Amino acid sequence: MGATVIIQAGSGPSALADRELVYLGDRTALACGLERARRIPGVDLVVCAVPDDREHDLIAEEACDSAVMVVRGPAADPLGLVAQAAREAGASVVVRLTSQCPVIDPVIAGGVLALLTDARADYASNTMPARFPHGLDCEAFSALLLDEADRKADTLAERRSVTGWMRRNPDLTRANLTGPGGGLEHLRWMLETPEDAAFLQAVFEELGEKALTATAAEMAALCLRRPDLSELNADRVDYARLVSPERASVETRPMRFPFAA
Template sequence: MTLAIIVQARFGSTRLPGKILNPLGEKTALARVLDRCARIGGADHVIAAIPETDADDAVAEAAREAGYAVSRGSEDDVLSRYAKAVRDCGAEYVMRVTSDCPFIDPQICERVIALLQDTHADYASNSMPPLFPHGLDCEVFPAVLLYRADRLAREPGDREHVTPWLRQHPHLSHASLTGPGQGLERLRWTLDYAEDLEFFQAVYAELGEAAATASAAELAALCLRRPDLVAINAGRLDQRRLDGCEQAEIVSAPYRFRAAA
């Protein structure tokens, strides 16, 4: 199969405009996400899906400067932007990652891809329920189902958030890689607020360039050793994410962080 990792990215953000162009060490946060995605085994394409707006030209240029392909599409209809990016490269399968996840873990992504293949499900993720640290979410599904969603989804939320139509369709089968839980799901590794940026920059200050390739298990172990780092953005915990746990029809064996045990 041919697999495209599509990373949605934009300049606009009501909470922290231009957040993904901020530096984490020697590279932008966007480049860090794309570099980690490029390490996912089996990925044939890594594409930044960016809106066609003047404000987003800087984001497109940053992605290209980092060495990655760019597809431009609708600013608000992110589902159509994703579908266009996949059509541009002709991949058979799609993995969705968002640009606010500088610690996305390639190994976990590979496990989600394997889960889709092993279970023959239509859709697989690692967030139903969300038991990984916030910022490791990924989803994988066939391109033909993305195109079907693009044709049939009508609700604004389905268009903006790309995969609700796939996750909620009663005739599609779902699989989920279950995270370690035990409180690790309360760790916040997503870039949305100024406190999040401060957290990521503090981790890079602590680990140096090793932070660029540190595994989720290694990062979790660091957080357990350094509660002062966790405290930086703990006040931005998304309780709604934890309260709104979705259960999948097929659930894999739990994924454990051995280094954090």
């Protein structure tokens, strides 16, 4: 059996109400993210983990309409929710995404998944250090490790971040798929604020029918060609992630984006 993608919806406070239901082109942001998750190499199942309070009912309905498995769980315990989703899905390996990343690149996410095995790591990501545009964030780990984290993570910060215990446990081997850098890490493709929504909607309008399948390289090329688009949410760039001291013990060579001439 292949890996299970768990997309965590409704996670954490946001300046944009019901961000998962914002339309990007003719689909909601959640539907876009779920569709991209289906195309990650090595994945057999996509699950959407949604808090079980009533304010998230419409998000759960949207996930059901996208024909993926939906698991409802405690809103106040994101780690517990993701662990519950993994158990109910019968997962052995988990690829964790969040609904704030509706334009995740399936190839990059597949690279993180492959790195987990290739590096014989306990945990793999593409944010240690963060050298990809913000919004391509992906993590991979075994369901057994997730269950251990659920049992041992005892601080509020660790339970809210879901993988904070894994990222800091000194006994674990962590591997990082390193992004291209060169300034591309300053691009913000997240969906957390009205400015982010304006940026992504402008990108989808510019790309048209190609938006749903556009690669990270194609999106980056558009941002370089049209800097006015990135300016729409430039004030929201999270510089703290760029200077974070967290580093994986295994780092790949920087991934190159194949820009067309």
